[in-house]
Amino acid sequence: MEDISVIIVSLKKKLALLLSLFFVVFMVSFQFAGLVISTIKDDLLPEGAKLVYVSPLEIMLLKMKIALFIGLFFIIPFILIFAVKALMKRNMVTIKVKKGPLFVVSVVALISFLAGVSYAYFIMLPLFIDYLYLNAAASGVVATYSIFSFISFAVQASLIFGLVFETPLVLTTLTRLDIVQYQTLVTYRKHIYVICLIIGAVITPPDIVSQMMVGIPLLIFFELSLIIVRIVGKGKKKDKT
Structure with missing residues (x-):
C-alpha cells in the first residue's frame, strides 16, 4: 500500500497543476470577456430593449463570472482523468481504458457539448428571449435588462444545454x-x-x-x-x- 506521504505529495502536485491551468485560462478569458459580452448583446438583445448596469462593479463581476465558467469547464476533463487514473491505480475500479475508444468518446463528447451550446445560443435563446420581450411589450412594458442578469442567463443556458446534450x-x-x-x-x-x-x-x-x-x-x-x-x-x- 502506498505511503500516505507519497499520496499527499502526488495530490499537491496535481492540485497545483489544476490551479495553474485554471489561473492561466481565467486570466486569458478575462481579457476576452468584454468581446463575449458585446457579441451576446448584439446577437440576443431584442431590438428596442436596453441593457443597464445597476452597480459600479457589475461589469467587472460579469467578466470575472464568464472567465470563471470558462476556467472551470477547461479543467473538468483533467479532473476526471486524474480521478479515473487514481481509482485504477488503487484497484478501486477494474475498467480497462483503451486509447482508441477513449479518443472517440472524447471527440463525441466535445461535438455533443458544442452542439448543445450552439443549439441554445443560435436557436433556443433567440426564440425564447424574443418571445418574452414581445409578450412584455404587448403589455406596455419597456424592457430594460440588467447586463449582469441578461449575459449571465445567456452564458449559463448555453453551457447547461452543452451538458444536457x-x-x-x-x-x-x-x-x-x-x-x-x-x-x-x-x-x-x-x-x-x-x-x-x-x-x-x-x-x-x-x-x-x-x-x-x-x-x-x-x-x-x-x-x-x-x-x-x-x-x-x-x-x-x-x-x-
Whole structure:
C-alpha cells in the first residue's frame, strides 16, 4: 500500500497543476470577456430593449463570472482523468481504458457539448428571449435588462444545454462499461424524471419557465438516451451471452 506521504505529495502536485491551468485560462478569458459580452448583446438583445448596469462593479463581476465558467469547464476533463487514473491505480475500479475508444468518446463528447451550446445560443435563446420581450411589450412594458442578469442567463443556458446534450453519451458509456444496466434505467424511469425536474429547478433562476426550459430537454434527452442505449449500449456481460 502506498505511503500516505507519497499520496499527499502526488495530490499537491496535481492540485497545483489544476490551479495553474485554471489561473492561466481565467486570466486569458478575462481579457476576452468584454468581446463575449458585446457579441451576446448584439446577437440576443431584442431590438428596442436596453441593457443597464445597476452597480459600479457589475461589469467587472460579469467578466470575472464568464472567465470563471470558462476556467472551470477547461479543467473538468483533467479532473476526471486524474480521478479515473487514481481509482485504477488503487484497484478501486477494474475498467480497462483503451486509447482508441477513449479518443472517440472524447471527440463525441466535445461535438455533443458544442452542439448543445450552439443549439441554445443560435436557436433556443433567440426564440425564447424574443418571445418574452414581445409578450412584455404587448403589455406596455419597456424592457430594460440588467447586463449582469441578461449575459449571465445567456452564458449559463448555453453551457447547461452543452451538458444536457452529453446525456446520451454518458448513459451509453456507463452501460457499455456495465456500471449501469439498461433495465435499471427503465425500472427507475419515473424517479429519474423527478431528478431531471429537480436539476432544472436547482440550476436555473426561480421561475417555472426557466426550470421547464432545462427540465423538459433533460427528459427528452433521457428518453433519447434509452433508445441509443438499447441499440448500442449493451455491456460486456450481455455481449458474452
